[in-house]
Amino acid sequence: MQRYFLKQTKIIDGGFELSSEVAHHFVTVMRAQVGDLAEFVLDDGVEVVAQLIKVDGKRAWVQVDHEITTSSELPVNVTLACGVPKGEKAQLIVQKATELGVDKIIFFEAERSISRWHSDRRQKKIEKLVKVARGAAEQSHRTVIPQIVYQTDLLQAVNEAAAEHQIVAWEESAKQGEQSNLSRVFHQMQNGDTLLAVIGPEGGLTEDEIKRLTDRDVIPAGLGPRILRTETAPLYLLAAISYYFELEK
Amino acid sequence: MQRYFLKQTKIIDGGFELSSEVAHHFVTVMRAQVGDLAEFVLDDGVEVVAQLIKVDGKRAWVQVDHEITTSSELPVNVTLACGVPKGEKAQLIVQKATELGVDKIIFFEAERSISRWHSDRRQKKIEKLVKVARGAAEQSHRTVIPQIVYQTDLLQAVNEAAAEHQIVAWEESAKQGEQSNLSRVFHQMQNGDTLLAVIGPEGGLTEDEIKRLTDRDVIPAGLGPRILRTETAPLYLLAAISYYFELEK
Numbered sequence: 050m051q052r053y054f055l056k057q058t059k060i061i062d063g064g065f066e067l068s069s070e071v072a073h074h075f076v077t078v079m080r081a082q083v084g085d086l087a088e089f090v091l092d093d094g095v096e097v098v099a100q101l102i103k104v105d106g107k108r109a110w111v112q113v114d115h116e117i118t119t120s121s122e123l124p125v126n127v128t129l130a131c132g133v134p135k136g137e138k139a140q141l142i143v144q145k146a147t148e149l150g151v152d153k154i155i156f157f158e159a160e161r162s163i164s165r166w167h168s169d170r171r172q173k174k175i176e177k178l179v180k181v182a183r184g185a186a187e188q189s190h191r192t193v194i195p196q197i198v199y200q201t202d203l204l205q206a207v208n209e210a211a212a213e214h215q216i217v218a219w220e221e222s223a224k225q226g227e228q229s230n231l232s233r234v235f236h237q238m239q240n241g242d243t244l245l246a247v248i249g250p251e252g253g254l255t256e257d258e259i260k261r262l263t264d265r266d267v268i269p270a271g272l273g274p275r276i277l278r279t280e281t282a283p284l285y286l287l288a289a290i291s292y293y294f295e296l297e298k
Numbered sequence: 299m300q301r302y303f304l305k306q307t308k309i310i311d312g313g314f315e316l317s318s319e320v321a322h323h324f325v326t327v328m329r330a331q332v333g334d335l336a337e338f339v340l341d342d343g344v345e346v347v348a349q350l351i352k353v354d355g356k357r358a359w360v361q362v363d364h365e366i367t368t369s370s371e372l373p374v375n376v377t378l379a380c381g382v383p384k385g386e387k388a389q390l391i392v393q394k395a396t397e398l399g400v401d402k403i404i405f406f407e408a409e410r411s412i413s414r415w416h417s418d419r420r421q422k423k424i425e426k427l428v429k430v431a432r433g434a435a436e437q438s439h440r441t442v443i444p445q446i447v448y449q450t451d452l453l454q455a456v457n458e459a460a461a462e463h464q465i466v467a468w469e470e471s472a473k474q475g476e477q478s479n480l481s482r483v484f485h486q487m488q489n490g491d492t493l494l495a496v497i498g499p500e501g502g503l504t505e506d507e508i509k510r511l512t513d514r515d516v517i518p519a520g521l522g523p524r525i526l527r528t529e530t531a532p533l534y535l536l537a538a539i540s541y542y543f544e545l546e547k
Contacts, residue, residue: 275438288537
């Protein structure tokens with residue numbers, strides 16, 4: 050079933066009018082007929098299944114069928130801080146991390162980041178990524194659209210996250226056969242806790258960046274013995290979190 | 299360090315000549331100088347670090363520095379059977395699944411597969427994917443290049459895998475809140491065991507396909523409460539396997 054996020058919408062007398070954007074997609078693109086159902090996430094996080102009851106030109110109204118009470122959100126809050134990657138990889142990270150349940154993605158300028166988002170184009174890039182996140186959140190039936198943030202500095206990214214648990218994915222850690230830090234952090238976490246995971250760009254983080262992070266109590270953790278690309282590491286981490294907190298625990 | 303796979307190469311007197319393809323990449327593309335090191339995986343799975351000792355025109359020789367004894371392979375063997383996806387998604391699946399440790403990927407014609415690989419173009423498609431797998435195996439420092447296979451039929455794909463443990467990722471299973479089958483299968487598995495994971499194309503598997511699979515003792519398993527795209531599901535599964543078998547156990 051199609052899912053839509055609706056801003057500034059409240060249920061009045063058991064129904065609501067769709068925003069023009071959502072009305073266009075549901076009625077014109079998806080060719081919904083009166084009687085058809087879709088899922089809607091309203092401003093306050095309320096999720097409902099509602100039925101199309103009236104179309105008038107470009108306007109459309111639905112009536113609530115029932116509220117959705119099962120949650121599709123991860124039981125822990127995950128913030129990714131990713132060194133700015135090359136090309137279209139930021140989009141891939143945002144799309145896949147959203148599907149996998151991330152709460153917030155901070156892109157930061159790492160020492161080895163080849164790309165920088167210059168301040169005049171930054172807002173446009175973020176807006177495009179927010180759109181990708183929104184589409185992925187609708188597609189994966191989430192309640193939350195992840196936030197996308199840009200920081201020029203690594204430690205500002207760490208501050209921005211303000212997380213109770215902090216790890217950095219570190220290739221050298223994996224190479225040296227370290228394989229218990231990730232699991233140790235998971236075991237310490239409670240439902241509702243916030244985890245920050247820092248991930249380097251192509252070429253990884255520098256020794257100096259790792260030191261600045263460990264000085265701030267960010268724990269280096271290997272993600273298995275294979276070397277993962279910069280866009281694969283966040284997906285590995287989120288899938289491991291989902292498995293541990295949603296399926297294994 | 300760069301890693302290369304070398305076919306039909308044996309160590310003689312502590313060294314070997316590089317194939318023309320590898321010599322070209324190492325010496326011309328990567329501009330290696332005499333004395334520079336790289337990793338080489340030989341036919342019999344032996345992995346060594348070796349030093350460039352001589353270049354003569356397009357030919358190049360290396361001397362073994364030391365053998366690599368730590369393994370980067372998953373302790374269990376995973377075969378994916380993926381319903382043929384649209385467009386370039388097969389490449390994304392092959393690249394990412396290789397990084398995450400897959401052994402074999404079977405693409406099969408699912409009822410809802412929009413693409414089919416016609417028999418005259420099939421070999422070319424597979425060769426291209428083998429190249430992607432080889433590149434990803436080198437990049438992620440694996441010992442094995444995953445096999446890529448095409449099957450027109452779902453049950454032929456299951457037979458081809460001949461696995462001890464069999465699951466099918468099923469969206470409805472996730473929607474109904476089932477969340478223990480994947481973990482139950484993992485707990486039953488021993489190191490060295492083979493797992494087949496069937497994953498539907500865009501639009502998922504049909505009820506009939508699920509029935510044909512469960513009749514063959516393939517267990518439906520949810521991959522968490524969010525709806526994953528066809529190319530995201532295999533990555534979720536492999537990351538969960540790596541976490542469980544390499545980091546958690």
